[in-house]
Amino acid sequence: MVIQEGHDLLKLEGVRTSFFLDSSVIRAVDNVSFDIRKGEIFGLVGESGSGKTITALSIMRLVPPPAKIVEGKIFFEGRDLTLLTVKEMENVRGARIGMVFQEPMSSLNPVFRVGDQIGEILSAHTNLSNKEIRNKSLELLKQVGFDEPDRRYVQYPHQLSGGQRQRILIAIAIACNPSLVIADEPTTALDVATEGQILSLLQDLVSGHRMSMLLITHNLHIIRGLGTRVGIMYAGRMVEQNVVADFFQKPLHPYSTGLLDSVVWLKGHEKRLKAIPGAVPRLSELPSGCKFHPRCPRVMAICKGEEPPMFTVGDDQWVKCYLYRN
Numbered sequence: 001m002v003i004q005e006g007h008d009l010l011k012l013e014g015v016r017t018s019f020f021l022d023s024s025v026i027r028a029v030d031n032v033s034f035d036i037r038k039g040e041i042f043g044l045v046g047e048s049g050s051g052k053t054i055t056a057l058s059i060m061r062l063v064p065p066p067a068k069i070v071e072g073k074i075f076f077e078g079r080d081l082t083l084l085t086v087k088e089m090e091n092v093r094g095a096r097i098g099m100v101f102q103e104p105m106s107s108l109n110p111v112f113r114v115g116d117q118i119g120e121i122l123s124a125h126t127n128l129s130n131k132e133i134r135n136k137s138l139e140l141l142k143q144v145g146f147d148e149p150d151r152r153y154v155q156y157p158h159q160l161s162g163g164q165r166q167r168i169l170i171a172i173a174i175a176c177n178p179s180l181v182i183a184d185e186p187t188t189a190l191d192v193a194t195e196g197q198i199l200s201l202l203q204d205l206v207s208g209h210r211m212s213m214l215l216i217t218h219n220l221h222i223i224r225g226l227g228t229r230v231g232i233m234y235a236g237r238m239v240e241q242n243v244v245a246d247f248f249q250k251p252l253h254p255y256s257t258g259l260l261d262s263v264v265w266l267k268g269h270e271k272r273l274k275a276i277p278g279a280v281p282r283l284s285e286l287p288s289g290c291k292f293h294p295r296c297p298r299v300m301a302i303c304k305g306e307e308p309p310m311f312t313v314g315d316d317q318w319v320k321c322y323l324y325r326n
């Protein structure tokens with residue numbers, strides 16, 4: 001299915017993913033909806049435990065047991081991924097959706113040469129001959145910034161630096177020319193200089209290949225530099241969606257304001273950081289009403305009763321907060 005620039009490539013509608021434990025059911029992702037358009041980088045931001053990674057794993061249908069997607073639809077290139085067979089989903093993963101995770105060492109197989117690991121995905125999802133696979137793998141190594149692809153092809157993961165390993169994972173992720181790449185904290189394990197190189201590589205690949213990207217991070221600096229739109233998650237919920245430029249100028253949700261106030265933005269202009277009071281609640285002990293209410297500086301009586309719905313504030317702007325009720 002051909003999706004035009006700016007149209008929905010991925011659309012989540014009311015997705016709920018729960019962990020079924022012996023004595024309780026924990027909703028790790030609760031009623032999450034958002035869409036990613038062709039050609040954009042959508043940033044998913046939140047603290048650890050907010051549900052970002054489980055959302056990504058739900059899209060890939062890779063949530064680990066005892067977790068399960070229990071509700072909602074995940075449309076990708078016009079098909080609801082929740083209805084695909086295991087075999088159909090395997091074809092989507094790797095071929096149509098590429099993945100880049102935060103710890104390249106654990107995602108690469110230490111006993112195989114990196115060239116063979118790139119070739120493996122091509123052999124699983126294309127009809128290329130062995131020679132074509134090798135040539136394509138060398139081309140991919142070049143594309144992700146290796147000057148001597150032949151030398152790199154025969155190396156093992158332990159012979160590469162963290163940044164180089166991440167480049168290999170990116171080569172694997174884009175090998176079959178997917179329309180969507182999911183990058184989950186792709187630079188967390190890297191130093192600042194390497195982080196910058198990997199981020200600009202990802203940005204170039206998205207624009208060069210006309211791909212879309214779901215970029216998961218807790219780092220707002222990264223979203224400000226790369227993102228088109230942003231979604232903020234808190235306690236398994238999406239609490240704000242906004243256009244990146246508007247978000248950084250005027251965040252909507254009090255939690256978003258707290259996140260922005262807790263970050264240093266300019267070197268040499270450090271302002272006193274204001275930490276958000278309290279701690280992220282455990283998913284097994286969520287408060288009533290708005291899940292942010294015990295920490296919210298603008299809490300009202302209504303906030304402690306019913307959980308707020310998503311209110312539409314403007315074009316591409318939604319917020320789950322009673323301050324925006326008409």
Ligand code: SF4
Binds near residue numbers: 293294298320
């Ligand atoms: Fe704060 Fe109430 Fe808005 Fe929740 S709904 S963020 S408690 S003002």
